[in-house]
Amino acid sequence: MIEEITYDGTPTISKPKTQSVALKTLIRVTKYTAVRLLTMITTVVVSLYITILIANMGGYVDTIRIAQIREDVNSKMAGNPALRSLTIEQRASMSQTQIQSRIHALGLDRPFAIRSFNFLKNAITLNLGRAFNMVSNSGANSVRTIILERLPPTLVLFGASDIILFFIALVFALGLSRKYGSILDKIAVALTPLSSAPGWFYGIFIILIFASVLKILPFGGMVDSPPPSSIFLYILSLLKHMILPVMAYTLSSIFLSIFSWRTFFLIYSSEDYVEMAKAKGLSSHAIQNNYILRPTLPTIITSFALLVIGSWIGAPIFETIFNWPGLGRALFQAVGLFDTPVIIGETVIFSYLLAITVFILDLVYALVDPRVKVGG
């Protein structure tokens, strides 16, 4: 496929002459997506299996399962009026045989190598068992319910933070790359070491300044208590509570992102074809959008993907500092309560979140990287 340079300066891939070329592109993109999806599924399965191996090194998963069976059997027997007439010993031996048979039925007496695949199946299907102490807002103790309930706050907070960070960093990086060597650029480079501190660390300072000293924004939480009844006020309250965490998150990542993305832009703007475009007298706007931004975007998206992954991983501590009722804080609470099923369930769900993030950014990558579309 030959590139043509049109007179307005944009390099265009020669227009598909027949329907079959468009079809080929579609097939190529679909194939790429399918391959990525398959890779990602394999990766998640392997990662979940590793999680199970780590969790079970001390036999914890087994303990949970057996404890659950015992509780199940005992509560069923206690609630059965037909068994009232039996003596305590009879009932105990009856429950014992029932527990044993269920342990056998679930294969808990089989070797771990075989059982681990059972656990894997449960983890993949999010069949995560019941929590010891924690309950969901509705009072259920199913780990899946607890986790799914905490998912939206986490997605809202980190989704908003990541999007805001992406655009601020992109605008600044592009601007600074055009003013290479200026005072502003030098300041931005000098500020890069500030990114060595994580978001929660800035969170402490920001809470201290805006909540403790100035008393203008809340210390933490997601909405006012009690939550406002109208949707409009609810959103307003949510936004108010989001200011500090988003600010802390942005502060911790922005300087390094600006620095590295600026460097990517500089590398691509020293390419020969950019010089060529300049020599032809194209507007700087056209050069920036078509010759610099376009080829740099895939690299930036890879770097952004790592950032988003880092933010998911840091969620437990970040949400704890801001008292944000999301997945991360649930994990912190689970540690405090020693709620093993929730801890394992959280690890599983974070695995999924990371994989989905990588997959989505892979798709975006496919959209912006022409090599995927044209096959390069």
Add this chain to the structure above:
Amino acid sequence: MLKSIKEIFRYPTVIIGISIILGLAILSVYAVTSIPYSKAISLWRASEEDWYKNPKNAGPVWINWFRKDKLPETIDIRSADPAAVRTVKETTKGKVLTIILPINYTYDDFADDMSLYFQSTFTEKAPFVGLTWIAPDGKETRLGSFSIDTKYTYRIDQDQKVTRKLNNLVATKGLFLPNGDDETSYPLKGGYKLKIEAITFDKLSDVSTELVVYGKLAGWAGTDHLRRDLGVALLWGTPIALLFGLLAAVGTSLSQLIIAGISAWFGGWVDTLLQRITEVNLVLPFLPILIMIGTFYSRSIFVILSAVIIFSIFGQGIKTFRAVFLQVKESPYIEAAKTYGATDMRVIMQYMVPRLIPMLIPQFIVLVPSFVFLEASLAILGLGDPTLPTWGKIIQDSLSQGALYQGWYYWVLEPSFFLMITGLAFSFVGYALDRVFNPRLRGQ
């Protein structure tokens, strides 16, 4: 090489960074030598004997440098001190001891708490003591009178009889207010006296006492809710943070370098396998898994450190190193080594890995802060080593005690300050080294 070193020192940030790192190293050596490991741990376990002389949640003393009205520091006076006056009168059965403890109070705010610690020896009947407080203006106030055991603590602020006598003001306030005036918010400065009259019931019996007027400031770092001197944890946090950061960074980057070398050199299935492992590692939730390990197995700093290194090895560093190794692999000197029959391991370890050391050093220095902060993060999640005093533990304590709501800012800010300067120092040096050793943008 010499030229590069000269060039590095052209950056002012490098000089700042190196000075801070050196300072921290000296501080570490001082911490380890002045407070031995076992003592640091036992101090941090907060037993009564170690810290009873410290006030709770007191700020650092240097706060007074910036204040016009000076906050009180702790006053501690014993009956054995030369300033204390002690008279003994023998009676038929025992003795009458009079101890006068002088207190020179020069602060503009009231003390935090007051306690009197007694120790006595007796054979049958415990000595009986009566206390009188004498203000600088001569006003006398009778405090409690009671019999004391071999060990007895009298907490003056908690004596309801005294509080009632002082118009419902606690002793630390009521005893220090100017005579007849409870509207003023400033204590009367000057020499106070506490007169302790003890009657013993046998000749060999003896009483010694210690008065502690707890201030609102204590030590160069202040204290926490368990009266512990934060200075101990700040000092001891330094070697722990540096050791954790450096070991994790060195372990991670060196392993990455070697694995990347193996991956690039052998290629084929070895390369594919290592690349797949990197991909799996990307979706392994690092912190939750560390939390799992910390909760289920062990919170020992060495277990956590090993886990951190293992899960960090297959990170992005491997990809970067591998890309460079793929170029290095084609160099003529590698060809030469192969021709004279160097083994694979020899080529990787002796010819390829050393080539990337200049790339490794900045990367490893930049990594240090992230591990220092990771250790603090784990401590805040309650997964720090249970015995060690660390910076992260101080932050955890302060947050769980609501220091931000209560205005005990020093408690949060001091460990944060140490974390921040450590982070900045290593990044300053790392980024500058990166620019000198890997001049991607030179000549732009």
